[in-house]
Amino acid sequence: MDKNQSPINILKRVYFHLENKRKKHLSALFILSILSSLTESISIAILIPFINIFVNPDTFMTNISLKYLFNTFNVKNDELLGAISILFILIVIFSAIIKISFIHFSNRLTNTITSDFRIKVFDFFINQNFSYFTSHGSNEIMISLLKKSKFTSQLIMSSINILNSIFISIAVLSILVLFDPFNTIIIILSTALFFYAIFKIQAIKAFKVGEELNSKLRFLVDIFTNAVGYLPEIIIYNLRNFYSKIYRNYSKKNAQLNSDLASIPQYAKPYFETFIIVFVVALIYFGNLSEKSIVTNISYFAILAFAAQKCLPLINGIYKSSIVFKGSIPIVIDTLNILDNAKHNSRILNNSVENKKILPFQDKIKAENIKFQYKRGLPYILNGISFEINKGDNVIIKGKTGTGKSTLINILLGLISPSDGKLIIDDVEINENNQMAWQKNIALVPQSIFLNDASILENIALTENPNEIDMDKIIQSTKIAQIDNYIDTLPKKYNENLGERGVKLSGGQRQRLAIARALYRNANLIVLDEPTNALDRETEKKVVDSITKSKATIIMISHSDYLFDKFNKVIDLNKFK
CATH class of the missing domain: 1.20.1560.10 (ABC transporter type 1, transmembrane domain)
Structure with a gap:
């Protein structure tokens, strides 16, 4: 100062x-x-x-x-x-x-x-x-x-x-x-x-x-x-x-x-x-x-x-x-x-005129030799990651703790930029001028889920105007996320208040509500960062099975090997270490 x-x-x-x-x-x-x-x-x-x-x-x-x-x-x-x-x-x-x-x-x-x-x-x-x-x-x-x-x-x-x-x-x-x-x-x-x-x-x-x-x-x-x-x-x-x-x-x-x-x-x-x-x-x-x-x-x-x-x-x-x-x-x-x-x-x-419109995603996502470090002089979290994801693929990202799974997700989301290398969408390199345009294609289920002190309806829709909420889409999203049956048992159904940070829900229920929120966006790409680790195996399989049958491209981090057969592509970050 x-x-x-x-x-x-x-x-x-x-x-x-x-x-x-x-x-x-x-x-x-x-x-x-x-x-x-x-x-x-x-x-x-x-x-x-x-x-x-x-x-x-x-x-x-x-x-x-x-x-x-x-x-x-x-x-x-x-x-x-x-x-x-x-x-x-x-x-x-x-x-x-x-x-x-x-x-x-x-x-x-x-x-x-x-x-x-x-x-x-x-x-x-x-x-x-x-x-x-x-x-x-x-x-x-x-x-x-x-x-x-x-x-x-x-x-x-x-x-x-x-x-x-x-x-x-x-x-x-x-x-x-x-x-x-x-x-x-x-x-x-x-x-x-x-x-x-x-x-x-x-x-x-x-x-x-x-x-x-x-x-x-x-x-x-x-x-x-x-x-x-x-x-x-x-x-x-x-x-x-x-x-x-x-x-x-x-x-x-x-x-x-x-x-x-x-x-x-x-x-x-x-x-x-x-x-x-x-x-x-x-x-x-x-x-x-x-x-x-x-x-x-x-x-x-x-x-x-x-x-x-x-x-x-x-x-x-x-x-x-x-x-x-x-x-x-x-x-x-x-x-x-x-x-x-x-x-x-x-x-x-x-x-940035490019950020005002949606960036077309018709073909594939391509990562070219991506490297990332949080500060110059610190070790690389990611070091030379390359892969291709075709539109409509169901992709799982696996790796040991510390291999950079969440960091890679953040780069794919356009939240952070790689220290070196390129993220390319349909031959267009993602940079600060078109990050927002790319993000218009994406729905996210983060690892740390935030729920507001509001109704289930408002927490799923996250809309500026409650009158614009599409109730049919809300119900369909909660069915895919396997949370609809629980909501139907509540006194106020979809208008039930969740309390501060969703305190009235269990960990698994919060995860499924977050999945419903992502599905409601009707996005081209759904990215899920360990979205089912609080679910029992049977519910987890049902949720993943429903998600992977959607028309969207799915990229998901998971440690559950028994789910891999539902995905047509696996990116193993252990191989890049």
């Missing part, structure tokens, strides 16, 4: 990834911010004559601008205080309306941008090649999706709040400068120097906390998912206390980091309040204010108090937003790197 990226550069990168609609919303928010600063300056400007007239009505006679304004509207001398009071109240109410609008709109926009970035991150992950997921853990992906994306909008809104606070502060202080340039400039410069010193000290700490929080974000999710995954072993081996202790330690550390990051911005209020009070008292003592008239001093301190009431929260807001900005940078850069890759990948996918 580049720690030296400037805030402007980071904001440019974030802005680049915003939707056009959000850019317009930000512009509208910016306009609201300017209006807010203008109303604040006008309210201060009106407060000055209000106090002067209240303390000394003769002020009106010496103020040419006020005299001209009220004469224009035929305001009499005895109506001056009431007129200016009404004007002041109206300006304050209008200012409040703008502030409420700003708060509502900014909060709505913050959450909308968070959603936008979360969607972008999800779209990036879902469009990655299979090899990406073999090198990045699911927990890392989940953290990026659910946790890190919110920091991007946090950074944007921190920037907007900083600008809004600066605009209003400048507007308010400008009026004070016009009224009393010398003392006001001294107050502004002293406060600015104090602010800068405090910010520099705390910003370093915030950035370090942000870095550590970024590195720790995934640990709590890791521990929880590991505990769920190892739950039977945890219970049997009595490891509950072990996992509980680890989770407790990381939870406390995470809480401490979040507490530190939340506390640093909140320190500003007592810092600045103490400084301003001490400084103003010193200014009164050393400022020779006795040389000025009582009316002038009363007016100035009334306006100064009003300005302080306005500006102190703003200065605190600038400090707080700046610290949040600084603490968010390490996490935001990670998210931006993901989104930069997403833009690049989306251009590749959009430019």
Whole structure:
């Protein structure tokens, strides 16, 4: 991660990834911010004559601008205080309306941008090649999706709040400068120097906390998912206390980091309040204010108090937003790197016309001297594999553990590309430009079967629109997969909910449902990765017999020698070792 990226550069990168609609919303928010600063300056400007007239009505006679304004509207001398009071109240109410609008709109926009970035991150992950997921853990992906994306909008809104606070502060202080340039400039410069010193000290700490929080974000999710995954072993081996202790330690550390990051911005209020009070008292003592008239001093301190009431929260807001900005940078850069890759990948996918149509499969699948290694320098999982599969063949892949059966399947599926060699379909070499087009021919029964917490019908069809489900095909698929009789015994039949990860089904039932899912796709090629190892021999034979009688080309991994007679071709990976 580049720690030296400037805030402007980071904001440019974030802005680049915003939707056009959000850019317009930000512009509208910016306009609201300017209006807010203008109303604040006008309210201060009106407060000055209000106090002067209240303390000394003769002020009106010496103020040419006020005299001209009220004469224009035929305001009499005895109506001056009431007129200016009404004007002041109206300006304050209008200012409040703008502030409420700003708060509502900014909060709505913050959450909308968070959603936008979360969607972008999800779209990036879902469009990655299979090899990406073999090198990045699911927990890392989940953290990026659910946790890190919110920091991007946090950074944007921190920037907007900083600008809004600066605009209003400048507007308010400008009026004070016009009224009393010398003392006001001294107050502004002293406060600015104090602010800068405090910010520099705390910003370093915030950035370090942000870095550590970024590195720790995934640990709590890791521990929880590991505990769920190892739950039977945890219970049997009595490891509950072990996992509980680890989770407790990381939870406390995470809480401490979040507490530190939340506390640093909140320190500003007592810092600045103490400084301003001490400084103003010193200014009164050393400022020779006795040389000025009582009316002038009363007016100035009334306006100064009003300005302080306005500006102190703003200065605190600038400090707080700046610290949040600084603490968010390490996490935001990670998210931006993901989104930069997403833009690049989306251009590749959009430019690939071949992937938009199905790749014809009329003749054969040919593997030419395929080699594969997960990383350069590591041993080859596959080393020089060559074979041909004709359309309509029933092919079984066998081999000892570690011979690369699942790896070969993943290459045939177009999920990963060979390190060397070629996969050719009807004389067309498969590459990143036509992988998706090839995959449109394929149905898959994976070794690890995922079932959603939904109905049997939805788990088989995996369709976007439930109204498009072909019930006849569903029933036919479940018959071939030998799961129809079990479904008929359920109270809700095909509408029965399976529970999380299909917890209500046995291992064999999950496998048969996965087979039915693949058959439902009506694909040219069905690939099965050890799909029947949880079935008894009799059911396994029935399922395989039904599958191999379909019109599709079948490629299946199996260790069951008694099934080989149902296949017309065997690829033995032991021979390539």
